Amino acid sequence: xxxxxxxxxxxxGNMGSAHVDFVKNTSxxxxxxxxxxxxxxxDQFAEKSGAKAFYDGIELIKSGLVExxxxxxxxxxxxxxxxxxxxxxxxxxxxxxxxxxxxxxxxMIDAHKKRPDLKFALMFQQRTDEAHKKIKxxxxxxELGEIRRVNWIITNWFRTQYYYDSGGWRATWSGxxxxxxxNQCPHQLDxxxxxxxxxxxxxxxxxxxxxxxxxxxxxxTAYLEYxxxxxxVFITTTGEAPxxxxxxxxxxxxxxxxxxxxxSFRRSEKPVQEFSDTAKTSFNTPDMWDxxxxxxxxxxxxxxKVIAAFSEAILNGTPLIADGEEGINxxxxxxxxxxxxWKGKAIELPIDSLDYETILKEKxxxxxxxxxxxxxxxxxxxxxxxxx
Numbered sequence: 409x410x411x412x413x414x415x416x417x418x419x420x421g422n423m424g425s426a427h428v429d430f431v432k433n434t435s436x437x438x439x440x441x442x443x444x445x446x447x448x449x450x451d452q453f454a455e456k457s458g459a460k461a462f463y464d465g466i467e468l469i470k471s472g473l474v475e476x477x478x479x480x481x482x483x484x485x486x487x488x489x490x491x492x493x494x495x496x497x498x499x500x501x502x503x504x505x506x507x508x509x510x511x512x513x514x515x516m517i518d519a520h521k522k523r524p525d526l527k528f529a530l531m532f533q534q535r536t537d538e539a540h541k542k543i544k545x546x547x548x549x550x551e552l553g554e555i556r557r558v559n560w561i562i563t564n565w566f567r568t569q570y571y572y573d574s575g576g577w578r579a580t581w582s583g584x585x586x587x588x589x590x591n592q593c594p595h596q597l598d599x600x601x602x603x604x605x606x607x608x609x610x611x612x613x614x615x616x617x618x619x620x621x622x623x624x625x626x627x628x629t630a631y632l633e634y635x636x637x638x639x640x641v642f643i644t645t646t647g648e649a650p651x652x653x654x655x656x657x658x659x660x661x662x663x664x665x666x667x668x669x670x671x672s673f674r675r676s677e678k679p680v681q682e683f684s685d686t687a688k689t690s691f692n693t694p695d696m697w698d699x700x701x702x703x704x705x706x707x708x709x710x711x712x713k714v715i716a717a718f719s720e721a722i723l724n725g726t727p728l729i730a731d732g733e734e735g736i737n738x739x740x741x742x743x744x745x746x747x748x749x750w751k752g753k754a755i756e757l758p759i760d761s762l763d764y765e766t767i768l769k770e771k772x773x774x775x776x777x778x779x780x781x782x783x784x785x786x787x788x789x790x791x792x793x794x795x796x
Contacts, residue, residue: 420450424481428456433709434712434715440460441460450463476498478531487508495519499718510736513736527718529729534599542671543666555604555659558656564651564653578622582775586742608635629641629643673698677696750767
C-alpha cells in the first residue's frame with residue numbers, strides 16, 4: 409500500500425464537515441483525527457470516519473497522531489492554530505481567508521519560515537476551475553498584450569437578513585472581522601491578484617449595513633491603480649439580486665469577457681497602441697476577431713483537488729495549488745479597501761498593517777457580539793476551535 413498523509417481536520421462546520429468526505433476520497437490522505445468545540449459534532453464525525461475526536465484544536469495538534477492539519481474554523485482562529493501546528497512540526501492547509509488581517513497573515517508566514525521543511529497551503533480551490541485556469545494562461549502568455557483596464561462585478565452573493573441572524577457572530581467585527589470582502593469574496597480577490605498582480609494604490613467606498621442590519625460592509629466599490637498605469641474596478645455586495653458575475657479585461661490586443669460560463673475574446677489584428685500611433689484616419693479601429701475560447705469541463709470536486717495536491721506535495725514535493733504565503737495578497741486587498749473607506753482617502757500599498765490592526769481592535773471592542781477575552785483577541789494568542 410502506498411504511503412498516505414495522516415490528516416486532522418480542525419473545525420467541523422459547513423466546510424470542515426465537507427472536507428471529511430474529500431479526505432476520504434483522496435488516495436494519498438487518511439483522516440485520523442477531527443476536532444470541534446461542540447462535543448457531539450466531533451464525536452459524530454469521528455464515528456463516521458473512524459477518526460479520533462478532540463474538542464480543542466490545540467489538543468489535536470499536540471496529540472502526535474497527525475502529520476498535517478486542515479484548518480476550517482472561523483477566520484480569527486486560523487492564525488493561532490496554524491502557528492501552533494508549525495511549532496509542533498505539522499503541515500498546514502488553511503481555509504480562506506488566510507487570516508482576518510495582514511498582520512496576522514504575516515505572523516503565520518513568519519512561523520512557517522522557521523519551518524521551511526513544512527508545507528503551507530491555502531484552500532483557494534477556484535484556481536482549479538478550468539475557466540479560471542484558461543484565463544490565467546491567456547494573460548500569462550501575453551495574448552492580451554499589456555493590461556490596461558480590469559472590471560470585475562461580482563454581486564451574485566445575495567444574502568438575506570435571516571442568513572445574518574443565524575449566528576450572533578455573523579457579520580460582526582469580533583466574529584468575522586469583516587463582511588462581503590472577508591466572507592464571500594476571498595476567492596475573487598485571490599483570483600484578481602493571481603491574474604493581474606497587486607495594485608500600487610486603491611480607493612474604496614464601503615457601505616456598512618447598507619442592505620442588512622449588520623456591523624460590517626455589505627456593499628463595496630473599489631478603484632485600483634497599477635504600476636504600469638492600468639486601472640481596475642472591483643464591485644461586490646450581498647444586497648443585490650439577481651446579481652452579476654462579469655470579469656472584463658481590456659489589453660493592448662483586445663478585450664476578454666468572462667460571464668455566464670463563457671470566455672469571449674475580441675482580439676485586435678494588431679496592437680491597439682501601434683494602430684493608434686500609425687493610423688491615417690480619425691475614427692477607425694483595428695480589425696477585430698471575435699473568438700469564443702474553449703476550455704475543458706470541470707471534473708471532480710475542486711476542494712478535493714487542493715487536498716490531493718497538498719498531500720502529494722508532502723509526500724513527493726510536487727507543487728501546491730496555492731502557497732500559504734500568497735494568501736497575504738488577497739487579505740491585503742480586502743484590508744486596503746476597508747482601510748480606504750475608514751480613512752476616507754486613497755491608500756498606497758503595502759498598507760500599514762499594524763495601524764489597520766489597531767483600528768480593527770477598536771471596532772472589535774465596540775462590536776455587539778462579545779466573546780470571551782480569550783476568544784476575541786485578533787492575534788496569535790488564543791486557540792479554541794469553532795465550526796465554520
